[in-house]
Amino acid sequence: xxxxxxxxxxxxxxGAIHAIKGVSFHVDEGEIVTLIGxxxxxxxxxxxxxxxxxxxxTGSISFEGKNIAGVPAHKLVExxxxxxxxxxxxxxxxxxxxxxxxxxxTQPNANxxxxxxxxxxxxxxxxxxxxxxxGTLSGGxxxxxxxxxxxxxxxxxxxxxxxxxxxxxxxxxQIFDIIRQLHQAGTTILLVEQNAQMALSVADRAYVLETGKxxxxxxxxxxIHSDEVRKAYLGG
Amino acid sequence: xEFLSYLISGISLGSVYAIIALGYxxxxxxxxxxxxAHGDVIMVGGYISFCGMMYLGLNGWVALLLAMAVCTVLGxxxxxxxxxxxxxxxxxxxxxxxxxxxxxxxxxxxxxxGATPKVYQSLIPLTDxxxxxxxxxxxxxxxxxxxMSLLTMAACxxxxxxxxxxxxxxxxxxxxxxxxxxxxxxxxxxxxxxxxISVTFAIGSALAAVAGVLLCSFNPTLMPTTGSxxxxxxxxxxxxGGIGSIPGAFLGGLLIGVIEAMAKAYISTQLxxxxxxxxxxxxxxxxxxxxxxxxxxxxx
Numbered sequence: 068x069x070x071x072x073x074x075x076x077x078x079x080x081x082g083a084i085h086a087i088k089g090v091s092f093h094v095d096e097g098e099i100v101t102l103i104g105x106x107x108x109x110x111x112x113x114x115x116x117x118x119x120x121x122x123x124x125t126g127s128i129s130f131e132g133k134n135i136a137g138v139p140a141h142k143l144v145e146x147x148x149x150x151x152x153x154x155x156x157x158x159x160x161x162x163x164x165x166x167x168x169x170x171x172x173t174q175p176n177a178n179x180x181x182x183x184x185x186x187x188x189x190x191x192x193x194x195x196x197x198x199x200x201x202g203t204l205s206g207g208x209x210x211x212x213x214x215x216x217x218x219x220x221x222x223x224x225x226x227x228x229x230x231x232x233x234x235x236x237x238x239x240x241q242i243f244d245i246i247r248q249l250h251q252a253g254t255t256i257l258l259v260e261q262n263a264q265m266a267l268s269v270a271d272r273a274y275v276l277e278t279g280k281x282x283x284x285x286x287x288x289x290x291i292h293s294d295e296v297r298k299a300y301l302g303g
Numbered sequence: 304x305e306f307l308s309y310l311i312s313g314i315s316l317g318s319v320y321a322i323i324a325l326g327y328x329x330x331x332x333x334x335x336x337x338x339x340a341h342g343d344v345i346m347v348g349g350y351i352s353f354c355g356m357m358y359l360g361l362n363g364w365v366a367l368l369l370a371m372a373v374c375t376v377l378g379x380x381x382x383x384x385x386x387x388x389x390x391x392x393x394x395x396x397x398x399x400x401x402x403x404x405x406x407x408x409x410x411x412x413x414x415x416x417g418a419t420p421k422v423y424q425s426l427i428p429l430t431d432x433x434x435x436x437x438x439x440x441x442x443x444x445x446x447x448x449x450x451m452s453l454l455t456m457a458a459c460x461x462x463x464x465x466x467x468x469x470x471x472x473x474x475x476x477x478x479x480x481x482x483x484x485x486x487x488x489x490x491x492x493x494x495x496x497x498x499x500i501s502v503t504f505a506i507g508s509a510l511a512a513v514a515g516v517l518l519c520s521f522n523p524t525l526m527p528t529t530g531s532x533x534x535x536x537x538x539x540x541x542x543x544g545g546i547g548s549i550p551g552a553f554l555g556g557l558l559i560g561v562i563e564a565m566a567k568a569y570i571s572t573q574l575x576x577x578x579x580x581x582x583x584x585x586x587x588x589x590x591x592x593x594x595x596x597x598x599x600x601x602x603x
Contacts, residue, residue: 156485156491161484173492
């Protein structure tokens with residue numbers, strides 16, 4: 068499989084705080100790769116750096132072989148990168164459909180109806196709530212909306228930040244089912260999760276991030292059975 | 304009958320405030336800043352249309368278009384030079400800069416056009432050749448509405464409907480609403496936030512030019528400080544209606560205009576401003592978000 072995303076030796080600072088210390092990883096086409104780690108390990112910061120909301124002082128980030136380090140976030144969407152941020156960050160005062168339309172902002176208007184159709188097929192619940200104001204959706208529906216919105220840009224790489232956060236276990240199952248389906252349909256996914264158990268169970272490969280550094284990597288299976296991961300993240 | 308004519312003059316004055324308030328509220332909604340120089344853009348619009356008519360011999364309507372074009376460019380320049388570098392700065396720094404821009408515009412106008420008031424020629428003459436009011440007479444002539452008032456009210460309604468359609472239907476308008484809610488999320492959608500803010504300033508400033516022409520048409524003395532008081536009242540109107548809300552600016556503008564007209568008619572001309580601001584204080588005590596300002600709880 069061809070390499071889609073390559074992150075090489077990035078260092079990110081928040082003022083004087085060195086949040087990401089020389090992180091390198093890669094995602095191949097068609098894979099689900101997960102970054103797991105505790106709160107504050109730098110998972111979200113890593114995603115923000117890939118999507119251009121933050122910038123690294125060193126190293127390189129390449130997407131389909133092109134260097135995208137330093138490219139502003141709004142230009143990366145056209146390259147095929149979609150980022151579902153932590154906390155969903157949907158537009159609460161806009162309707163469900165308007166949120167989805169914003170996801171297709173970089174696409175020609177003529178493609179929007181077909182993309183909407185595709186997303187509604189994937190998330191029938193969103194179709195039922197089409198005209199509803201997004202702020203009135205339940206947490207699980209908001210997560211679906213955030214994912215649907217990202218899919219509107221027909222991304223080559225979908226980055227999901229904590230999709231299970233704050234959801235009831237049954238909804239977490241549902242969200243991960245959707246992640247599996249998207250993967251089967253050929254979407255490449257970079258998944259950041261605190262719920263290591265769930266994340267490792269769907270991932271082809273995984274990286275463990277600790278205080279800004281990658282400390283372990285391997286296939287999902289390897290890590291789920293690794294003693295260190297079990298002790299630190301899977302409750303024994 | 305007197306009451307009706309005061310009401311109409313209040314509504315037409317309020318229509319001008321509403322047009323100005325729309326500029327305040329849109330900029331606040333998206334850039335989360337109070338552009339205190341907005342009132343002075345009105346004054347620039349007034350002078351540009353005045354010069355267009357006086358020195359270039361333009362027709363009033365063409366002069367209006369010229370003023371809109373100049374103010375649009377002015378709005379984009381002011382945003383790009385003065386406010387954009389402060390995007391990450393504290394809101395206090397931005398506020399002080401806006402006040403600075405306001406003084407800069409006023410004093411530049413003083414330098415260019417001098418302190419002597421210019422006599423502005425109304426877009427539609429307020430009186431006809433014989434000196435009689437140029438107005439629509441209703442109820443057997445007991446109620447008269449000047450054509451200028453009718454034009455102002457019509458302009459306000461057209462602008463209001465146009466902006467509502469723009470923000471609810473067009474891609475750019477929806478992108479503006481997205482930016483006003485969450486700039487980083489908007490960036491992740493591929494929306495260029497800086498461009499969106501520029502467009503907002505452009506629209507607000509073009510509206511300020513319209514307001515300038517309408518205002519000077521009613522009140523024909525044009526001075527470098529012409530825009531400041533209407534600017535402050537329109538800001539009050541925007542807060543009154545719920546800052547950030549387009550229908551709120553419309554409602555707030557009309558109410559402030561009517562309250563001002565009624566206070567002048569029935570209480571005291573000197574106290575009119577006090578009454579306007581007292582009403583504002585009461586409204587904000589009862590509804591801190593303004594009349595139509597809304598609060599949407601966030602689910603986590």
